[in-house]
Amino acid sequence: MDSSIKEEVPVHEEFILCCGVETQVLKCGPWTNLFNEQRANRPKLLIFIITDSNAQEIKDIYGLQGQVEHKLAFLRTHVPKEMKLVVIGHSIGCYISLEILKLAPELPIIRCFLLFPTIERLSETPNGRIATPLLCWLRYALYVFGYLLLKPWPEKIRSLITRIGLQMMNVQYEFSVLNILEPFCIANAVYLGGQEMMKVVERDNETIRAHLSKLTFYYGTMDAWCPTKYYEDIKKDFPEGDIRLCEKKLPHGFIIHFYGEMAGMIADWLKDDLSKIEALTHGSATDS
Secondary structure: OOOOOOOOOOEEEEEEEEOOEEEEEEEEOOOOOOOOOOHHHOOOEEEEEEOOOOOOOOOOOOOHHHHHHHHHHHHHHHOOOOOEEEEEEEOHHHHHHHHHHHHOOOOOEEEEEEEOOOOOOHHHOHHHHHHHHHHHHOHHHHHHHHHHHHOOOOHHHHHHHHHHHHHHOOOOOOOOOOOOOOHHHHHHHHHHHHHHHHHOOOOOHHHHHHOHHHEEEEEOOOOOOOOHHHHHHHHHHOOOOEEEEOOOOOOOOOOOOOHHHHHHHHHHHHHHHHHHHHHHHHHHHHHO
16 A cells, blocks of 8 residues: 555544444545435445444344344445445454355445454453353343442543543544443443354354455464464365465554554555456446
8 A cells, every 4th residue: 555645534423223223333435325425426335344224123233143133234224235345344343244245145245354353263262261251151240340330420430531541542532432431331242242252153164165255364463362273274274265364463453553554454455356346437437
């Protein structure tokens, strides 16, 4: 990626109702509503990022399968059917990305990047062995702790503590991340984490095999959520796949300090795909 070319990309935040749940959406680019935009002004490609819709209500929306259905509902309701998609998943977002490929083969997904993928044997990883008893066996104790300790605090105090913590970690926050100490958010995160430990067991080789040509896996060398053995195993099972091992020693939580470096790598990987889309677009315009 040419670091000498820097373009100011507008970013704005909005909240929509998706599956009966208020959903935060961060949009990068000049567009606001893909359906109302004139076709000539629409982006040629939409990049959908899944991190750690007025649609039908989803049962267990805060569970793992509910989160998959929530993302599918968003794509089916808020993105035009002909819009080409690049899906980027990080951590458990990689599991959700594979589920989207499996459950919605009609979506025009041209590439899927799976970064530090937690897609198998999650409870057996070094971090998983610690997290499993906490999230599965002691989660009600965590609920009580969250409500008794945090609920009485005024919202201003919780926001202040969150700001101080983020500043101490030198983390930039541009949008609404100040509700992470809300007991309701903590309870939902613990519940989802427990489901991840129990349900992310076997790698979905069937889906990987069916979509291998559009998948890029990126494994870390010091990832306690996804040991290098998992990289070696999937590399052995899919030797023809685009399966990479990080050479930059990036951490699993790269989004805190190394997001720019990761974005640059993905932009470089996408260049060929964007060139093909540009060629097809020009070809269609010439034919018409």
